[in-house]
Amino acid sequence: MKALEFRRNVPRFAAARLAGSLTPGRGASVGPLHLADLDPPTAPGPDWVRVRPRLSGICGSDLATIDGRSARYFEPFVSFPFVPGHEVVGDLDDGTRVVLEPVLGCVSRNLDPTCDPCATGQLGNCENTTFGDLEPGIQTGSCHDTGGGWATAFSAHPSQLHPVDGSFSDESAVMVEPTACAVHAALVADVPDGAIVTVLGAGTLGLLTIAALRTFAKPRTVVATARYPSQRRLAAELGADLVVEPDGIRRAVRRATGSRAVSIAGDDGAVDRLSGGTDVVVDCVGSSASLTDAMAITRPRGRIVLVGMPASVSLELTPLWHREIELVGAYTYGTETLPDGSTARTFDLAAGLVRAAELGRLVSATYPLHRYRDALEHAAAAGRRGAVKVAFDLRDEKERETLMEMSK
Amino acid sequence: MSNGHLAPRPGFVLDVDRSSPPVLFHHGEGFRLEKLPADRTRVIYPAEPLEGLADPDGAIRSALLNPLGDSEPLPALLHSGMKLTIAFDDISLPLPSMRRPDIRQRVIEAVLDLAAEAGVDDVHLIAALAIHRRMTEDELRHAVGDRVYDAFAPSGRLYNHDAEDPDGMVVLGQTPHGEDVQFSKRAAESDLVVYVNINLVAMDGGHKSTATGLSGYTGLRHHHNVHTMLNSRSFMDRENSALHASNWRMGKVLRDADVKIFQIETTVNNNTFGREGPMSVLQKREWEWSPKDRAGFLAMQQGLKLMPSAAKRKVFSSWLAPYELTSVQAGEVEAVHEVTTANVYKQQLVPVEGQTDVLTMGLPYICPYNVNSIMNPILVMCLGLGYFFNLYRGKPLVREGGVLIMGHPTPWEFHPVHHPSYIDFFEQVLADTTDPAEIEKKWEKQFAEDEWYKHLYRTSYAYHGAHPFYMWYWGAHALQHLGRVIVVGGDTAAVRRMGFQPASTLQDALEMSTDVVGPQPTITHLKNPPILMADVT
């Protein structure tokens, strides 16, 4: 079975880090990721089924892993060697098309009783991702036992699978997982009606968050930052009222909120601090710069939702303290409580949003597995090259047929 | 060799042929010598500077004692116990700033001397800047002189007009067209308002001095708008200017509200760079440059090439023009203004026949709104499509649908203290649309009412939030009239943002213009410095 495998190899890891710092995505060429011919996956348990991916997306967290940028925080939650890929739409052996919800919670680990979060459906907060019948791994795509989406086959627990009907295209299906992250973030943000909300970053996550905010909340104005013209266009299409370059965000928020600038930094007239600010900021970037900007533009007692995976950042927290700003993390998805009191699985809400906003069009490019280096470099430079989501297309892999033959 | 003691020569139109020398173009803080195509180009040369009056102080005194129109001499209007307000033109005049003593200093000292003689105590002096930026202490000292400044500023009786002071502004009524006449409260309540004006171009003066200079946004929006500017053809020609018609209506409302105005208007010659001295070469006709002039010019070009732009700005902004007073008249507004306008025309008007397909111009480093500051792209547009395009009487120099080619480095740079609202206008408004009517409808109100811009206008040295809009409207007639605008030598991103086309040389620009006006277009070049106004028949 063809798969992209990530092996533990310290020198290669270092090489990947170096290469990745020079050219994003270049870690794929020199790092511990390689195209291998592996044995087909064995089911970790009796209920488990085999999934043959059709499209597998490349996520920002995958890129960080490949370029050696991920925080060391996740090391206990990963079992080497693993196959990455957690944004998957694939076929079951009986022909059903399914979308993968990659989180490996208590149920899939055969743990009874489940932890509290799993009991309430908050799979993203599962406490037992390193215990149970499986090797450690927070999700499919970082666990040795399950395999991952960047292969022609992997194993999945039934609780992870969501069937999709024929009217839902593969491209739409592969967008469901990232959209679920965005939906969860939008609901964590808890935007009051008529508020002004700012989204920092217009990569995949940022653009989907804009769409989610427009659907699940009623803000008065959505301000967004986007570095590239293609992103600006999409941000406006998906519902942002004001899209500016990251440098101009403080000025733009000043205009949108009608506040005053408290001090002007330096000679170039950059607006430094505002008297008021936006009610909510959703940071889909997660860097020191974006968080500093976020604190500068949030109104006192406002909220910053951190969605983009941060690494180790260094921040001056005085504005957070002085303005009594709430900083809250938003990680993956699970079950959401909507403003009207009802609950729903995030994935279901996401699927609805993907259909309504035609988010399948955000899949800009697909690559076969053997061109993984190009795929990863394209994904890393997506914004600059006018792309949003880059995915692996496994539908043409000859192996899919032979695997089916083998199973018969 | 300039004319020395011979009479100053009038302006004229030169038809370019193969033996014509290249023409000196202003190019921001620098100059270019451009060769214009032969046999289809005409260059309009300005008149030489008229002689200034021999005894300016005497002429001023005489004007105050012998007023024009229905007015008593100034001493008769002054008496002890009265409230006197002296309003004067702000830093946007003259351009460039003139050498000391400034005309305003001479006039104000003469007025104050008469006031002292009459025993007037309650005197306020106001820089009538409408919604321009406040003037600094040094700028005020330069305009009114140290003696007047030290006598009145410390006690708070010499100050900048504050159009956003809720307690300092009143609405005195409406014109028959429903235009609010908003005015300075101090001036409205005074027994006499003396206005000290400098008429650099024919747009200045008359009722505009008071109705605009001492007004605020509530009053200004009635004539500083797209509709008015489209119907001002041109706004340098009062008879055909909707801008002036509105101001004249407002002047009548002021009169009916018993605001007594004693208008003192002055004209200066166009001696911008001097008849002698290192910069005089810039006002001379190219074929009259002496070897010394040519050497000096080359040395200047070399020096400028080596300097960074901040240094160049500093050098140019430190130049003070040796302007001389050519006329002074005082008394009733309209009578005074007739004489003033005649004097402005005497210096600046050059008769020109017919229009051409293309109009070219080199834009200088200074406009009314960037004194001691930076010329940002919006001001470049205002200077070219607003002021220079409209320096005509009769018809524009370029035909309808023709092309305007202007040269300026157009840097994407903004002065953060003077022009904060311009930055937002350029980044947000122009990115959305460049159509003046759209801009007015969609964006003007929020900028005009923005609290922060108002705060900066009142307490810092910033132009009001609405001001960049007025700059854009100033070029509305040109935008409607022209087929295309090409900027030579400008920052390409900035030029495109404004909806114009960038070109790196004049030749390229002329090539590009053939797309619009056809092959072998006829060209008019408006030569400056110094300033001129075309009388197009």
Add this chain to the structure above:
Amino acid sequence: MARLSFPLRATPVPNGVEPPPPVRHTGTDFDTDWARSQPARVARLALVEGVMRPVMSLVASPAVKGLDRLDRLDGPVIFAANHHSHADTPLMLTTVPEPWRHRLVIGAAADYFFRTRIGGSIAALGIGAIPIERTKVGRQSASLAADLIGDGWSLLIFPEGGRSPDGWGQPFRGGAAYLAIRCNVPVVPVHLQGTGRILRKGKKLPQPSRTTVTFGDPLQPGEDENSRAFAARLEAAVAVLADEATSDWWQARVRAHAGTSPDLTGPDIGAWRRVWALGDRDRRAKRNRRHWPEL
């Protein structure tokens, strides 16, 4: 030792003969023409620009006002200033503008500066002084001054005659007025303020203090004006300048028109109160010149 005989030695005047009047070389007879020759002028230029100027800017840091009033003057003028201390002369020499600065002679008290040959030479060379009587200008010094003015030299004169003893002015004598009328040149009134503290009468060492030099509008003698009337007009002009320097221009104009300008000679009160009243005369505030950064 043998006594030298005539002609190696002067011979006394014989009896019965009237001794001839002694030839005086001091006072108003002091010959200063050599001090106006080219080499002397060059030396004086070096002294004024190279030494006096830096010293005065250090010691007196003068603020010069009213220079624009001299714009339309052409040809020699007479500068008439009030007099408080020896610092007045170098201060004037370093603040009088071109084209008068380097063709300037100073009328200095004949009995003080030109008492000795050495003293007189220093005065003539160093500041371009010519001898002039304190109280009433004599015929000799008057004709010398007139000749010089006719040659294009400008004259600086202190009409009070001497330095003020207590800081207030003394009545103006008629010398400047007389010369102006005789030579038909304008008189520029000048007010010096603050020099009294630098080198007070009686003190030797200068004490740094801020000074203000205010030039006034030039005065022309009237058609039939006599020197007494003109001198009074001159004194009044300097009084208005003093008012301008101590309060402000507007108040000075108001009081000038009303005729209530404060008298240069000070209030008619006792000595200490006069000194006290001098106290509140100096104001100059520091100015914050930069309102925005250099861009």
